[in-house]
Amino acid sequence: MHFIYTSLIFFSKKKKKKKTPMAAAAATFPSVERCPWIGREKETVVADMDGTLLIGRSSFPYFALVAFEVGGALRLLFLLLLSPLAAVLYYLVSESAGIRVLVFAAFAGMRVSDIESVARAVLPKFYAGDLHPETWRVFSSCGRRCVLTANPRIMVEAFLKEFLGADLVLGTEISSYGGRATGFVAAPGVLVGKNKADALEAAFGAAAPEIGLGDRHTDFAFMSLCKEGYIVPPKTEIKAVAADKLPKPIVFHDGRLVQKPSPVAALLIILWIPIGFLLACLRIAAGALLPMPLVYYAFWALGVRVTVKGNPPPPPAKSSGQSGVLFICSHRTLLDPIFLSTALGRPIPAVTYSVSRLSEIISPIKTVRLSRDRATDAAMIKKLLREGDLAICPEGTTCREPFLLRFSALFAELTDELVPVAMVNRMSMFHGTTARGWKGMDPFYFFMNPSPAYEVTFLNKLPRELTCGGGGKAGHDVANYIQRVIAATLSYECTTFTRKDKYRALAGNDGTVVEKPRGKPSKIMGC
Numbered sequence: 001m002h003f004i005y006t007s008l009i010f011f012s013k014k015k016k017k018k019k020t021p022m023a024a025a026a027a028t029f030p031s032v033e034r035c036p037w038i039g040r041e042k043e044t045v046v047a048d049m050d051g052t053l054l055i056g057r058s059s060f061p062y063f064a065l066v067a068f069e070v071g072g073a074l075r076l077l078f079l080l081l082l083s084p085l086a087a088v089l090y091y092l093v094s095e096s097a098g099i100r101v102l103v104f105a106a107f108a109g110m111r112v113s114d115i116e117s118v119a120r121a122v123l124p125k126f127y128a129g130d131l132h133p134e135t136w137r138v139f140s141s142c143g144r145r146c147v148l149t150a151n152p153r154i155m156v157e158a159f160l161k162e163f164l165g166a167d168l169v170l171g172t173e174i175s176s177y178g179g180r181a182t183g184f185v186a187a188p189g190v191l192v193g194k195n196k197a198d199a200l201e202a203a204f205g206a207a208a209p210e211i212g213l214g215d216r217h218t219d220f221a222f223m224s225l226c227k228e229g230y231i232v233p234p235k236t237e238i239k240a241v242a243a244d245k246l247p248k249p250i251v252f253h254d255g256r257l258v259q260k261p262s263p264v265a266a267l268l269i270i271l272w273i274p275i276g277f278l279l280a281c282l283r284i285a286a287g288a289l290l291p292m293p294l295v296y297y298a299f300w301a302l303g304v305r306v307t308v309k310g311n312p313p314p315p316p317a318k319s320s321g322q323s324g325v326l327f328i329c330s331h332r333t334l335l336d337p338i339f340l341s342t343a344l345g346r347p348i349p350a351v352t353y354s355v356s357r358l359s360e361i362i363s364p365i366k367t368v369r370l371s372r373d374r375a376t377d378a379a380m381i382k383k384l385l386r387e388g389d390l391a392i393c394p395e396g397t398t399c400r401e402p403f404l405l406r407f408s409a410l411f412a413e414l415t416d417e418l419v420p421v422a423m424v425n426r427m428s429m430f431h432g433t434t435a436r437g438w439k440g441m442d443p444f445y446f447f448m449n450p451s452p453a454y455e456v457t458f459l460n461k462l463p464r465e466l467t468c469g470g471g472g473k474a475g476h477d478v479a480n481y482i483q484r485v486i487a488a489t490l491s492y493e494c495t496t497f498t499r500k501d502k503y504r505a506l507a508g509n510d511g512t513v514v515e516k517p518r519g520k521p522s523k524i525m526g527c
Helices: 002-012 020-028 049-053 060-092 095-107 112-121 123-128 133-141 153-163 194-204 217-223 263-289 292-301 336-344 357-362 374-387 439-447 475-490 499-506
Strands: 044-047 144-152 168-172 174-177 180-185 211-214 228-231 305-310 326-329 350-352 367-369 390-392 418-426 453-458
Touching: 044 049, 044 133, 049 133, 049 144, 049 211, 060 095, 060 112, 060 123, 060 153, 060 263, 095 144, 095 180, 112 123, 112 153, 112 180, 112 499, 123 153, 133 211, 144 153, 144 194, 153 168, 168 194, 194 217, 211 217, 217 228, 263 292, 263 439, 292 305, 292 336, 305 336, 326 336, 336 390, 336 418, 336 453, 350 374, 357 439, 374 390, 418 475
Parallel strands: 044 144, 044 211, 144 168, 211 228, 305 453, 326 390, 326 418, 350 367, 350 390
Antiparallel strands: 174 180, 418 453
């Protein structure tokens, strides 16, 4: 545990018994709170990142995210083991030396494209949750925005440009060979101290930026080149900028980790994974092998919390010949239909776009793939409804944030027996969805959480006058109405985003499933 304690000291970036730099900062540069921000639309601001634009003064969590999402638990362990060395070098040699160790531990041997993918799909969510309110007030008020950071540019550029409107990002460049990172830093080295000032001069020449923002003495060099300089003092309690104050909301994000991994959290994740995987296998076995009426109680005994609200409809009488009920579910993970069945105490078949072969094998309910051919899918759904109840997630893909994607209208045109179901879940350690990885591991990651939870809320059956058959409504009107009803129940926001929008944002493709030969699973599959 000694190296964890050392790492915590390092990554907090608070040097004990050395108050001279901050005292000098206070004497040289005023606090950012004193910076006027009105009328700055034609001016340029240059800001450091850790401790300045972000509240956190540690870059370790973001290196840890890249290490885990690309290299898995072993790479995260490697980074954690080298963190004491980085701390020692930071204190005894230089900040640059410490960062070089982190870059090597996190990046060596990785595909550059994989690092870029994580930077685009995973890191923005965590960066956005740590945005400094005072710095953002000044940064957002300026017409031209530049960021100078010791962090690798490849990690931060996507977030800064796409979500914060940065015009220029100057960061540490990493060395690569044959499409893979070598683990070393390219010239001119880590962007700290004089290197930051040189990079600023090279970018702006004689035209000095109006505002410079930093948080430590190594930022003084570039701040002195600006017409005005302001220091961002460290504060123990400060709230990050609210998500609705960002120029662009983060609707889609990827990655397995729920929380930003501090050194202690990273150690706990590594220690928990083998235990959690065995627990996940036990939970999945209970759901797949036990009769559905017993699954609810088995889940509770194994730490999986299932909360049922509303009045679920009774099963249709087999002799009546009545069409089954179509449950319209909001889509959080591919386990939504399973927890719907758990709440009802009976298996409900589900239609899906595509799931991995492994998920189909271990599923306790029948899953039927949609072909994306409208006539074929309509005939299949009608046939299934004649056999009994059916579940569908008309969003076509999952969304982690409090948003509902656009509902496909096909389901509304096939039956008037429509019951909306609001699904919401809670995960504390791992996300049970992915857009970039193998979806066969999704149920395992969900059940690897110490105490995952699902809340299933059954809403009132749609009145016949609001359906297509009984009320003569258009299919898209019915779909939009159900979307609004579920969103109001969950306090979510309705959007017009689709499955293609999600995969273009996270995976760089439109989410089309490509069948692999010899039964190999596709990486872009399912929800």
